[in-house]
Amino acid sequence: MAATPPQLWLRCEKKEFERRAALTPTTAKKLIDAGFEIFVERDEQRIFDDAEYEKVGCKLVENNSWPSAPTTMPIIGLKELPESDDPIAHTHIQFAHCYKRQAGWSKVLSRFHRGGGSLYDLEFLTDASGRRVAAFGFHAGFAGAAAGALAFAVQKKNDGTRLGKLEPYENEAAMVKSVREALGGSGKGVKALVIGALGRCGRGAVDLFRKIGLDEDDIVKWDMDETAKGGPFQEILDVDIFVNCIYLSSAIPPFLSHEQIRAAGTSRRLSVVVDVSCDTTNPFNPIPIYNINTTFSKPTVDVDVGPGNAPMTVVSIDHLPTLLPREASEQFSSDLLPSLMEFPARSEKRVWTDAQSLFEQKLGEAVKEEGL
Ligand SMILES: NC(=O)c1ccc[n+]([C@@H]2O[C@H](COP(=O)([O-])OP(=O)(O)OC[C@H]3O[C@@H](n4cnc5c(N)ncnc54)[C@H](O)[C@@H]3O)[C@@H](O)[C@H]2O)c1
Secondary structure, three states: OOOOOOEEEEOOOOOOOOOOOOOOHHHHHHHHHOOOEEEEEOOOOOOOOHHHHHHOOOEEEOOOOHHHOOOOOOEEOOOOOOOOOOOOOOEEEEOOOOOOOOOOHHHHHHHHHHHOOEEEEHHHOEOOOOOEOOOOHHHHHHHHHHHHHHHHHHHHOOOOOOOOOOOOOOOHHHHHHHHHHHOOOOOOOOOEEEEOOOOHHHHHHHHHHHHOOOOHHHEEEEOHHHHOOOOOOHHHHOOOEEEEOOOOOOOOOOOOOHHHHHHHHHHOOOOEEEEOOOOOOOOOOOOOOOOOOOOOOOOEEEOOOOOOOOOOEEEOOOOHHHHOHHHHHHHHHHHHHHHHHOHHHOOOOHHHHHHHHHHHHHHHHHHHHHOO
16 A cells, blocks of 8 residues: 655635735645645635645645544644634644743643644744744735835825725735835835845835835835944934834834934924834834834824824834735745655654744643643
8 A cells, every 4th residue: 555645734714814825836736746645725715716726736625624634634824723722633833823922822732732732833943043944024024115105105195194904915016006006106206214124024125115116225224234323313214114124132222212203393204114023012112103003904003293293104014914915925835845845754854843842842831821
């Protein structure tokens, strides 16, 4: 009898508005070509049609049917599972958001404890130098810069209106086209500053600004060297759109402050801040001029700028890649692919053994917390 091929089961996403997928038809095909058997739950919410998976040889299965799959079947998805007390017996590869003591963390992990299942959290799959093997940063920066440019276009009219609801775009070209149109055909003449420009999100933001037509000189790119002198920075007030893309790892002086904005009065050019980093509730938030995360329904929050001054808003959406589900999924999934190829040998491949050890450590902490 032929040996069972390695298998993976792509589950549907249950989170509202989530159209991204951990496996795309492109990466599924590569896995199939390498000998995998890939099951895909039918999912109307996903940006990729079921037929696209079927065409490359995936086996389509019913929506949300993974709980009845054999427990030896590894299940892959992106976002956390819906809240429940049901024990989990399968091995899951996903973002579970329960390793940093987030609300409900021990309850989530206790489901694995009770069911005997395992979790490989995508946020903690790292390469030999500790860098994540796959992350959504680039498209977060790209989409964040687009949201900032759209907000800027609305505020420029100076009629008191603000950017309305944002919806996921079919693809990157559609997003670029819509931003260009909002700016009257091109972003030429708009000036932007990106901090963290050498990182994943920062590179995405710079790419969007290029694609909508800003002159290269009007895309100011800062990283560690430029902020070393310590904020607040006048340079930020001298652009139309500021995009913060830093990875905050320690206390730093603020990049902007209320006092600085009020003192600048009518001389300020800055109209929109996009805080891609979204360290909103972090005590070291370098942009302490707002305190909520904004949403796709209401993308901006107004900053208190003092009477008589032009408005200024902040975009602080913490799930920006959802706006570009197709490209964000393709990039994430192709970055994850080399690790998935190693999954059948997970008991010896470092990326997976490290993730397994971390799971066991967190599971132990949860068992203690829950008194199990
Ligand atoms: N809003 C969203 O939807 C969303 C999505 C993905 C990631 N993020 C967040 O975006 C942030 C950046 O993620 P990333 O993957 O691009 O990280 P990254 O590590 O690839 O890049 C961060 C960059 O910031 C720079 N940096 C760090 N501190 C700085 C400072 N004080 N001054 C100037 N530059 C500084 C680093 O040198 C690096 O180039 C993270 O906090 C991440 O959680 C948000």
